[in-house]
Amino acid sequence: MNNFPSAITFENIEKSFGSLKVLQGITGEINRGEVVAVIGSSGCGKSTLLRCFNRLETINHGRLIVNGIDLSQSEINYTQLRELRTQVGMVFQQFNLFPHLSVLENLTLAPRKVLGKTPKESAQLAGLYLEKVGLFDKASAYPEQLSGGQKQRVAIARSLCMNPQIMLFDEPTSALDPELVGEVLQVMQQLAAEGMTMVVVTHEMQFAREVAHRVIFLDRGVVVEQGSAHEVLTYPQSDRLRIFLSRLNVV
Numbered sequence: 001m002n003n004f005p006s007a008i009t010f011e012n013i014e015k016s017f018g019s020l021k022v023l024q025g026i027t028g029e030i031n032r033g034e035v036v037a038v039i040g041s042s043g044c045g046k047s048t049l050l051r052c053f054n055r056l057e058t059i060n061h062g063r064l065i066v067n068g069i070d071l072s073q074s075e076i077n078y079t080q081l082r083e084l085r086t087q088v089g090m091v092f093q094q095f096n097l098f099p100h101l102s103v104l105e106n107l108t109l110a111p112r113k114v115l116g117k118t119p120k121e122s123a124q125l126a127g128l129y130l131e132k133v134g135l136f137d138k139a140s141a142y143p144e145q146l147s148g149g150q151k152q153r154v155a156i157a158r159s160l161c162m163n164p165q166i167m168l169f170d171e172p173t174s175a176l177d178p179e180l181v182g183e184v185l186q187v188m189q190q191l192a193a194e195g196m197t198m199v200v201v202t203h204e205m206q207f208a209r210e211v212a213h214r215v216i217f218l219d220r221g222v223v224v225e226q227g228s229a230h231e232v233l234t235y236p237q238s239d240r241l242r243i244f245l246s247r248l249n250v251v
């Protein structure tokens, strides 16, 4: 367990793609054991913020510390990047499973290659986490044989095999048929109850309301409001948040 006090600290971070300023000076903190939902309209920078947290994107300006690793610099060394990718798991909208590998092979690959586990140790780990997401019986299936909800549960189990301290979820249920959303949210809810630090970019306001400790509302690359899910979703202070929520029929 890393002893750095907060899981993620970000101060005045900025990120541009060419002339497009996507993050325009964002400051905040994710505490250990906290579940934070990041909400906002399409294109406001939610995914970019999340991707900065595991260095899929590099910030242009500001200070960013993730699990004690300083990501403020434009260059970090290979050891730090490996450490970061081990400690911070990420689940994507499109699952990103390897189609040519079985479920078991998808789960055991990183523990073997990155953590140096033996095939037996990694298979044990995989079994443990497949059990946790209710898919032990699918170990020898291939991704194409699974439903979207099952694929996403496999993707979560795959991340958990690395024993991460922080989990990032980028719209994990957006690509799913509505009837499959619940099974994925349930797994996430269980992780949250076990104390996992989670940052979740989501359009699922019910999940935000029921599971998130805190909600951050982004608009055009700035944090417009943040607070408890109850405060932010029930008593929006700004017109921008009111309009966003009314479009989703939340308020």
Ligand SMILES: Nc1ncnc2c1ncn2[C@@H]1O[C@H](COP(=O)(O)OP(=O)(O)OP(=O)(O)O)[C@@H](O)[C@H]1O
Residues within 6 Å of the ligand: 017, 020, 022, 040, 041, 042, 043, 044, 045, 046, 047, 048, 049
């Ligand atoms: N690699 C990139 N190169 C150029 N522009 C990018 C890149 N990634 C994101 N953008 C742009 O940055 C802006 C913010 O994108 P981002 O994906 O962070 O938004 P979002 O809030 O997650 O949106 P959505 O809810 O639709 O996923 C968008 O205008 C997007 O087109």
